Amino acid sequence: MTKSDIWRLSATDLTALTRSGDLSAEDAVQSSIDRMHQVNPDLNAVVEDLSTEALERARRLDEARAQGVPTGPLHGVPVTIKINVDQKGHATSNGVVALKDVIAPDDAPIVRNLQNAGAVVIGRTNTPEFSFRADTDNPLHGRTHNPWGRHISAGGSSGGAGAAVMAGIGALAHGNDIGGSLRFPAAANGAVTVKPGLGRVPAWNPSQRAERGLLAQSMSVQGLITRSAADLHLSMPSLIAADPRDPFHVPMPWGAEPMDGPIKVAFTKETFGYALHPEVDKALDTAREALLDAGYQVVEVSPPDAFDCGRSGYRALMGEVLTLLKSDIEAAGSDTIRDIFEVYFQEFPPITGTELIQMMAKRTHFAREWAMFMQDYPLVLSPFLPQPFFGPDRDTEGAEGVHEVLGCAVYSYAMNFLGLPAACVPARLADLPNGPQPINVQIAAQRLREDMAVDAAAAIESRVGQMCLPLWDKMHADSLTPKTK
Template identity: 35%
Template sequence: MGSTDNLWTLSARAIVDGIAAGRFTARDVVRSTLARIDAVNGKVNALVSVQAEDALERADVLDAHAQAGKPLLPLHGVPVTTKVNTDQRGLPTTNGTRFFADRIAADDDACVANLRDAGAVLIGRSNAPAMSMRWTTENDVHGRTLNPWNAEVVPGGSSGGAGVAVAIGLGPIAHGNDGGGSIRMPAFCAGVVGLRPTVGRIPAAAADEAQGRAFAAGLISTQGPLGRTADDVRMGFSAMAAPSGRDPVQVPVPFDPSANAAPCRVALCVDPTGTGVDGWTEASLGIAADRLRSAGYEVVDAAPPHFGDAVALWHAIASQARFAMGPFIEQHGDEGARILNRRVQQWNTFEPGRFIAALDRRTGLQKAWDRFLRDHPLLLVPVMNGRPFAVGYDSSSEAAMHEMFRLLSPMLPASALGYPAASVPTAVLDGLPGGVQLMAARFDEARILHAAAIVQGDFADGPPIDPKF
C-alpha cells in the first residue's frame, strides 16, 4: 500500500474502487480529507463545522464491513458534505440564522439518511445564506464563503458552501438543494457539476415529520448532488434518490444510469430570455456544442416554447414562498437577507389570484415543453446570462436586484416546471470557470449526466483547485 496523503484528490468512483481493491481503507480516505480541510477550509469558509471524530468512527465501521467480506455499499467510504439547511442527526440545522443555531436534529432528513445508508461518510456541514434565500453565501452566524477562483466574486447560493467544498477537495460529493438555481449557480461559480433533479425524485423529509413548508417550495424545490465529475454526481444522485417512504411528494421512479446514453438531438438556445448574453457566455455554449457534435449529437438552433413565460411563472410561484417566509426573514434574517427580501416582495408582491392563475398556466407550459423535448431530448442554454456578480451586488440597490434576476433567469424555468437540469463546467475563461446548463424531460436525469460527461471534457482531470488567493 502506497502513500495515502493525497486520497482527497480522488473521485468518488476511484475511492470506492480503491477500497474494494484493498489499496487503501475508508479511514485512510477520511484522514486525508480531514487534512485537506485543515489546510484550506479556513481560507474560504466552505464548511462551517467538521465532524472529524464521527467521520473516523464511521470509516472504521465501513472498514470492518469490508474486512468481513461483505459487499461494498455504493458510496462506501466516500466523504460527503451536507448543507446546514437540512437535518443531520445530532447536529444543528441552523439554515444560516441565529434563531436556529441551537436547533439540534433528532434524526437525518430522508435524503441525508439515503446518503448514510449508501455508505457515505458525512464529514462536514456546508454554508448557506440566511434561510437559504440569496444567490450568494453569507450570514451572521457562520460568516461569508469565498469563491476559490476569485474572492471578489460570489460563490453562488444558496448551496455556495457545497460548491466550494467540492471544488477544493473537501469531499468529492456534496449535498445541496435547488428552488431557483441554488445547486446550479454555485456549481457554475465553482467550476463543478451540479444536478437539480426532477421535483419528487429525491425525498426531502425533516426529522420533525410534522414540520411543513411553504406550498410553493414543494412545487419548485428539490434536493440534489454536486460533484467534480458527472460520474460522481451520478453516484450521489443514485444514492440520494433511493425510496424512503417518508416523503409523500417523492415519486420512486427507478434510476437506470445506463439509460438514454445514445446521442440525440440537442436544442441550442444562446439567449433564451431574449435579454442578451455576453461573449464569455457564448464561448462556453460554443465549447459545449462542439463537444456534443464531436460525440455524435445533432445540435440545432431551437428555442423552447414560452421560455419568458416560464421565467414569469417562477416569480409568481416564488412570491408565495417569500410571502410565507417574509416575516421570519424580517425578524431573524441578517441585514443582507432583509434588504433583498423587502425589495423582492415590493417588486414581486404575492397576489392570491395571480398565484392561482400561475398554477393553472403551469400545466399548459409543461405540456408545451414535453412536446418540445420529445423532438429535442436535450436543451443547451446558459446557466446565467453573464458572469457571476460581485460580492454584495445583489443587495446593493433595486437596479442591482433587477439585473441579478436578469442574469439568473435561464435557471428559473426548470424550477418553475419541475424539470431536471445541470450546470456543467466547460473551460477556464478569463480566470473564471465557464459553464452551461443542460435540461431534459422529467425523470431523464440519466440523459443529462451522459451529455454532461461529454460537455465537461477534461475540465476535472487534474486535482481539485487550491484557493487562488
C-alpha cells in the same frame, strides 16, 4: 499517490479502491479531513467540523468490510451536508442565528440514503440566511469565499457545498435547489451538478414544525455538487432510494432505455434582452461542438418561452414567500436579508390571492408546452447565466444588483417551476481581468431523465476537462505567494 493526496480522487476512483480493499475508508476520510483543515480556514465553506465522528464511522466501515459485510456503492466516500438539512444530533440552523439550537431529531432522507450507501459525513456546509440568496453569507457563520478568488461570489444558496467540493473537501457535496441553489454554486466554482426533477430525491426535515408551501414543495429539490459528471452517475442512484417520509417521491430507477438514433438537442443563445457576454458565447459554442463530436444532433431552435415561464413561476413563489415566510424573515432575519427580500419583491412582484391559485394552475400549461417540445428535443442546451459569475454581495446593491444576480437567471428557475431536471457544467475557463473564471452552461432534460443530462455534461467535460485541476494549481500557487497587508 501518497496518503496525503487521496483527497484528489473522484468518488468514482475512490470507491474502486475502498470497495476492493486497496484503500481503507479511514485513510480516504483522513485525507479529506486533512485537506479541510488546510484550506477551510481561508474559505469558510465547512462551518461544522465532524472529523471525530467521521473517523469513527470510517473505522466501523473498515471493520465491517473485514468481517465480510457487503460494501455500499459509496463506501468510504467523504461527503459534506448543507446546514439547512437535518442530520441527527446537529443544528439545522439555515444560516439563521435564531435557529442555531434547532437540533435535528433524525436524519433527513438524503442524509440517510448517503450513509446507507457507505458515505461518511466530514462536515456541514454554509448557506445564506433562510437559504434564499445566490451568494453565501450570514450573521451566524459569516461569508464563504470562492476558491478561485474573493472577487467571485461562491454562489448560493449551496455556496459552502460548491466551494468545499471544488477545493477538495470531500468528493461529494450535498446541496438543494429551489431556484438555482445547486447550479449557482456549480457555476461560481466550476463544479458539475444536476438539479433533479420533481419527486426524484426524497425530502423532508424531521425538525420542521409545519409543512412547506405547495410551491416550495414542488420547486425545491435535493442533490449533489461534484467535480465530475461520472460522480453523479455513481452517486445519484443512492440518492433516489425511496423513503416513506416523502409521500410524493417517484420510485423510478436511475436511467432508462437508450433512445434510438442520435439524441436531438435544442440549442439556444436566447437571453431575453440581457447582454450575452463573449465568454459565455464561446462557452456555448464549445459545449455545442463537444456534443456534436459525441454524436448528438444539435439544432439551433427556440424552446418554449423560458422567460414567461420562469418569471411567472418566481413571482408565484414570491407570493407564497410573502404569505408564509415574510413574518419569519422580519422576526429572525438580519437587516441585510430583510432589505434583499424587499428588492426581491420589487424584481418579482408577488402573485397573491386568486391570481396565485390561477398561476399554480397555469404551471401545468407551461409544463405541457415543454413536455411536447421535448418529445422532439429531449435535451436543451442554453446559457445558465448570460454573464460571467458576479462578485460577492452583488445582490445587496439594490434593484440593479438583484436584477443581475437573479433577474437574468430565467433558465435556472424556469426549470424549478417546470419540475424538469437540469445539469450545469463548466464549458470554458475564461481569462478575465480579475483572473481565470469558469463559465458554466445548462442542459435541461426530459422529465425523469436526469441521466441524459449527466451524459451530455460528461461529453462537454471530456472536451473541456475538470475545472478542479487548474483550480488546485492556482490554489497551490496562491499559497506560495506572500500575503500583502
